[in-house]
Amino acid sequence: MAISFFTKNKKVQLARCRDDYATKMRLKYAPFYHAMEAQRGTTVKLDGKEMIMLSSNDYLGLSFHPKVIEAGRNALLKWGTSTTGARISNGSRMFHLELEEKLARFLNREACHISVAGYVSCISSVATFAQKGDVILADKNIHSCLWDGIRLSMATVERFSHNNPDDLRQVITAVDSDGPKMMVVEGVYSMEGHIARLPELTEIAEENDCFTVVDDAHGFGVLGRQGRGTVDHFALNDKVDIICGSMSKSLASTGGFVAASREVIEYLRTNSKQTVFSAAISPSQTACAQASLEIMQTEPQHLERLWANTRKYRAMLKSLGLDTWESETPAVPIVLGSKERVYPFWKALLEKGVFTVMSIAPAVPAGKDLIRTAISALHTDEQLEKIAEAMAFAVKKM
Ligand SMILES: Cc1ncc(COP(=O)(O)O)c(C=O)c1O
Secondary structure (H helix, E strand, O other): OHHHHHHHOOOHHHHHHHHOHHHHHHHHHOOOOOOOOEEEOOEEEEOOEEEEEOOOOOOOOOOOOHHHHHHHHHHHHHHOOOOOOOHHHHOOOHHHHHHHHHHHHHOOOOEEEEEOOHHHHHHHHHHOOOOOOOEEEEEOOOOHHHHHHHHHHOOEEEEEOOOOHHHHHHHHHHOOOOOOEEEEEEOEOOOOOOEOOHHHHHHHHHHOOEEEEEEOOOOOOOOOHHHOOHHHHOOOHHHOOEEEEEOOOOOOOOOEEEEEOHHHHHHHHHHOHHHHOOOOOOHHHHHHHHHHHHHHHHOOHHHHHHHHHHHHHHHHHHHOOOEOOOOOOOEEEEEOOOHHHHHHHHHHHHHOOEEOEEEOOOOOOOOOOEEEEEOOOOOOHHHHHHHHHHHHHHHHHO
16 A cells, blocks of 8 residues: 555655755754744744844834734724635725725825735736736846736846846836836845835836836835835835835734725726735734824834934944945845855854844845844844844854
């Protein structure tokens, strides 16, 4: 019986899973998927030891804010755990519309559509509005969800150098097509911490009638008035067609949003497969995001603290001679250049009670292997001091 099972089992997919080198390495060195036993703000417990969380995206530190927790609990009691279906089939709920209206107003857009994940919202922001025969101009370093959206659209893709308007101009000039064009960029690049050069990029896009999509997952809550994001930071509201993003970072929830004109959002609700065929975001997650949005507008201290912490942290890394890839935001990479340097550095931080995440090629360009860190408004002065000691220790270990 056992022998016939093995001889019959010729499924290539199973062999792929068994032999996958990246998975083998991941399991051997175990840098990812750690299971924390507890969390309170920026403090987590791992293997019985308290650690400082330095890789989550809780930029404003609202994930333990009492008003956010209360909003989530109340929504759960009032609306139950889930809407158990797509909005097109069993309807929206008033709480969906409420958050969409508030987000649209905050972002100075006519309309907004929220979904279960930033990944979903960002895929649909690209895939729904481009099709075969169109040309998409994409920054080389955009997030995986945007590449997935591009692939699904079946449009032709032309990459331009990261955050480089001169290269965009060259690439767009060489495009041999009078058909529809789209430009896809991030507002703040999540790995690099760079702010997109939106004034120059959108000017070129406009000259070439490009539909413009900005994924502002890491700019929302961090840049602009009260955290309105990168487009607001540059006062370019009328130059961008879609702002999409995530509610799992500054909004301290999970879910995603697409904000645009009413026509664009209604087209999305008809034509986006990710929207039509996927269940709606849950009551409690929507309520948590809405409470965070409210706090962003009424409690400026979180944004102020975030930037004060970021300045202090970056200065400390600089004093240690570490390369932060010219990050301009609370997403701060520590570029070490090879996986042989990244792993001991990451391990040393862990040993000293600081939890980070490594990112190695091909997830980052070759030679840019890095430790990705992100600062939160919740990091205390004492934690920043401990982080500084851990960094100094890790530098010696390299
Ligand atoms: C730039 C960017 N876009 C989209 C996403 C996806 O967001 P979510 O985690 O909410 O699915 C992420 C998540 O890391 C991101 O960094």
